[in-house]
Amino acid sequence: MTVILIIVAVVIVLGLIVGLGFIAPRNRRGSLEPPSKRRTLVDDRVVPPEEVERAALVEAEVAADLATHVPVDDVVVEEVAERPRFRDRLGKARAALSGAMGSIAGRSKIDAETWDELEEALILADVGVGSTQELLDHLRARVKVDGLSNGEELLGALKAEMANRLSGFDRELKLSSDSGPTVWLFVGVNGVGKTTTIGKIGVRQVREGRTVLMAAGDTFRAAAAEQLGMWAERAGAEFVRGNEGGDPSAVIFDGVEAASARTIDLVLADTAGRLHNNVNLMEELSKVRRVADKGDGTVTEVLLVIDATTGQNGLVQAKQFTEAVELTGVVLTKLDGSAKGGIVIAIHDQLGIPVKLVGLGEGAEDLVSFDAHEFVEALFA
Numbered sequence: 542m543t544v545i546l547i548i549v550a551v552v553i554v555l556g557l558i559v560g561l562g563f564i565a566p567r568n569r570r571g572s573l574e575p576p577s578k579r580r581t582l583v584d585d586r587v588v589p590p591e592e593v594e595r596a597a598l599v600e601a602e603v604a605a606d607l608a609t610h611v612p613v614d615d616v617v618v619e620e621v622a623e624r625p626r627f628r629d630r631l632g633k634a635r636a637a638l639s640g641a642m643g644s645i646a647g648r649s650k651i652d653a654e655t656w657d658e659l660e661e662a663l664i665l666a667d668v669g670v671g672s673t674q675e676l677l678d679h680l681r682a683r684v685k686v687d688g689l690s691n692g693e694e695l696l697g698a699l700k701a702e703m704a705n706r707l708s709g710f711d712r713e714l715k716l717s718s719d720s721g722p723t724v725w726l727f728v729g730v731n732g733v734g735k736t737t738t739i740g741k742i743g744v745r746q747v748r749e750g751r752t753v754l755m756a757a758g759d760t761f762r763a764a765a766a767e768q769l770g771m772w773a774e775r776a777g778a779e780f781v782r783g784n785e786g787g788d789p790s791a792v793i794f795d796g797v798e799a800a801s802a803r804t805i806d807l808v809l810a811d812t813a814g815r816l817h818n819n820v821n822l823m824e825e826l827s828k829v830r831r832v833a834d835k836g837d838g839t840v841t842e843v844l845l846v847i848d849a850t851t852g853q854n855g856l857v858q859a860k861q862f863t864e865a866v867e868l869t870g871v872v873l874t875k876l877d878g879s880a881k882g883g884i885v886i887a888i889h890d891q892l893g894i895p896v897k898l899v900g901l902g903e904g905a906e907d908l909v910s911f912d913a914h915e916f917v918e919a920l921f922a
C-alpha cells in the first residue's frame with residue numbers, strides 16, 4: 542500500500558514538473574511583449590495546423606480583394622470632382638500679361654512710354670487691334686477725368702473697363718419652352734473641341750437631371766461618330782448616328798425625332814469640322830440648322846466652338862460662321878493651353894456674341910460657365 546502511495550506521489554510530482562516546464566515559457570513571453578492580434582489568435586490557444594493554414598488563406602484572400610478594389614475615396618473624387626477655376630488654369634494667359642503689367646504697375650507716372658508698353662502688352666495678349674485702341678481711348682479719358690496719376694491706378698481702370706465690356710451679356714444656355722426637345726447645335730473648324738464639348742455638356746446636363754440624346758452629325762469620318770458614342774455612354778445619354786458619308790441634316794433630324802418619340806429633353810448635335818471659307822460646307826451647315834428645326838424639336842443654341850490658342854483667327858471664323866448660321870454663343874476651348882486670353886475681349890467687343898462656356902482641359906469636368914469678373918481677376922492676378 543505504502544509503495545502504491547509513493548508511486549502515485551512520484552507520478553503527480555513528475556506531472557507537475559512537466560506541466561510547468563511547458564506553460565511557464567509561454568506565460569513569460571506573453572507578459573514581456575504584448576502579442577500581436579495574429580499571435581493572440583494562434584498562441585493563446587492550441588490551434589490545429591489546418592486551422593492556421595485556413596486562417597492564412599482567408600487573410601491572403603482579403604488582402605488580394607482589397608488590392609483589386611478602387612478605394613472608396615477615389616470613387617467619390619471622380620463623382621464630385623471640383624470644377625476647375627480660371628485662376629488655377631489660366632497660368633499661360635496670365636504669364637503673357639503679367640510681365641508687362643508688373644512693369645506698368647511699378648511706374649510712378651503715366652507717360653508716353655507707359656502708353657506704348659500698355660498697347661504692346663494688350664496686342665500681345667490677343668486683345669486685337671480694334672479692342673486695344675478702344676481700351677486705350679477709354680483709359681486716356683479716365684486719366685483726364687479721374688486724374689489717374691500712376692501705373693497702378695491705370696491698371697485698376699483697365700481691369701474695371703475689361704470687366705465692364707464683358708458684362709451685360711446673357712450667357713444662359715436656353716431650353717425650349719415648347720413641347721418637343723430642345724436642340725443645341727455645335728459648329729466650328731476642325732479640331733477645336735466640338736465633340737469633346739458636347740461630351741462635357743452631356744455629362745453636366747444628365748447630372749442636372751435632364752435626359753439627353755447625342756446626334757452624330759459628323760458623318761465625315763466613322764471615328765467621329767464612335768468618339769461621340771463613347772461620350773454618350775459615359776454621360777448616360779442616348780445616341781443616334783448615320784452612315785459614313787451620309788447627309789448630316791438627316792442624321793440630326795432623325796436624332797430629334799428619336800428624342801421626341803422617347804420624350805428626351807435635350808439633343809446635342811455634333812457637326813463635322815469645316816473651314817469657314819469653304820462655301821459648300823458653310824451652305825451644308827445652313828441646311829443642317831434649318832432641318833434641325835423642322836421636326837418636333839426647337840434649336841435654341843447654335844454654339845461656335847473656338848480654340849483659344851488660334852488667337853485672332855478665331856474672330857475671322859466667328860464672322861463667317863455667324864453668316865451661315867446665326868450664332869447664339871461661343872464656347873472657347875483650350876484656354877488652359879498656350880492661349881493668351883485677350884481673345885475673349887475681342888469676341889465680345891467686335892462680334893457682340895457672348896462666350897458662354899470655357900474649356901479648361903480635356904476631362905469631363907473641365908468646362909466652366911464664363912464669369913467675366915473671375916476671368917479678369919484671373920488674368921491679372
Ligand SMILES: Nc1nc2c(ncn2[C@@H]2O[C@H](COP(=O)(O)OP(=O)(O)OP(=O)(O)O)[C@@H](O)[C@H]2O)c(=O)[nH]1
Pocket residue numbers: 729730731732733734735736737738759765812813814815873874875876877878899900901902903907
Ligand atoms: N487642353 C484642352 N484640350 C481640349 C479642350 N477641348 C478639347 N480638347 C482636345 O482637343 C482635341 C480635339 O477635340 P475634338 O472634340 O475631337 O474636336 P472637334 O472639334 O470635334 O474635331 P473635329 O471633329 O475633327 O473637327 C482632343 O484631343 C480634345 O481632348 C480643352 O478645353 N482643353
Ligand SMILES: [Mg+2]
Pocket residue numbers: 735736737759765811812813814
Ligand atoms: Mg468632332
